[in-house]
Amino acid sequence: MIDADVMRLRQLRNVALRARALARALxxxxxxxxxSFSRGAVICWTIARVATGRLRAHPYLSYxxxxxxxxxxxxxxxxxxxxxxxxxxxxxxxxxxxxxRCVAREVDDARALTRSPDLSDALGRIQFQLRRLAKxxxxxxxxxPGKDAVPRMNAIVRVEASGGAxxxxxSENNWPYLxx
Numbered sequence: 411m412i413d414a415d416v417m418r419l420r421q422l423r424n425v426a427l428r429a430r431a432l433a434r435a436l437x438x439x440x441x442x443x444x445x446s447f448s449r450g451a452v453i454c455w456t457i458a459r460v461a462t463g464r465l466r467a468h469p470y471l472s473y474x475x476x477x478x479x480x481x482x483x484x485x486x487x488x489x490x491x492x493x494x495x496x497x498x499x500x501x502x503x504x505x506x507x508x509x510x511r512c513v514a515r516e517v518d519d520a521r522a523l524t525r526s527p528d529l530s531d532a533l534g535r536i537q538f539q540l541r542r543l544a545k546x547x548x549x550x551x552x553x554x555p556g557k558d559a560v561p562r563m564n565a566i567v568r569v570e571a572s573g574g575a576x577x578x579x580x581s582e583n584n585w586p587y588l589x590x
Contacts, residue, residue: 416465418523422516423461427477429509430454431485435493436502446546450506453539454513460532461520503550510547514540 433451437444462476496505517540521533 415524418520419461419465422520423458423465424477424481425513425516426454426457426461427482428485428489429506429513430458431482431489432492432506432509435486435489436496436506438493446503446543446550447506449539449543450510450547453536453543456539457513457517457536460529460536464526464529501551503547507544507547507551510540510544514544 430451433447433454437447437451465476492505493502496502514537517533517537521530521537524530524533
């Protein structure tokens with residue numbers, strides 16, 4: 411595993427843990443059906459465990475470090491604020507769908523660029539679960555007020571990337587590395 415792989419796995423773990431914190435904060439609201447948020451938290455925890463397991467298997471001790479307590483506290487604080495805002499606007503599914511898109515994008519990138527077949531298989535199973543959850547969240551987001559503000563997972567999304575614009579197709583058709 412090279413430095414780029416380590417950085418990619420750390421980024422994947424951080425994004426997954428951030429999404430898990432948001433899912434747990436949204437799940438704490440008892441007024442809504444929270445099965446999707448619970449499933450999302452479990453999927454994100456699985457992603458973090460896969461990434462952490464690969465990093466801990468590396469022989470260099472500096473690569474084996476996990477996320478700090480400060481990052482965990484910051485993720486929980488930001489997730490609590492985002493969950494409060496989403497629940498107040500009655501757009502919990504839409505807010506979690508946006509966060510799940512970031513996770514799906516990181517999983518896609520990590521799977522496309524990995525050289526390890528077992529990591530690729532594990533991420534492929536996770537992608538399947540993410541797609542099923544994304545469909546459920548899209549259905550839930552369509553029933554929320556302000557549904558036009560949340561783009562669907564299958565729609566073309568415009569992403570700004572470091573000074574230039576990049577068109578990314580939703581997670582079902584997002585395979586930017588086919589040309590390589």
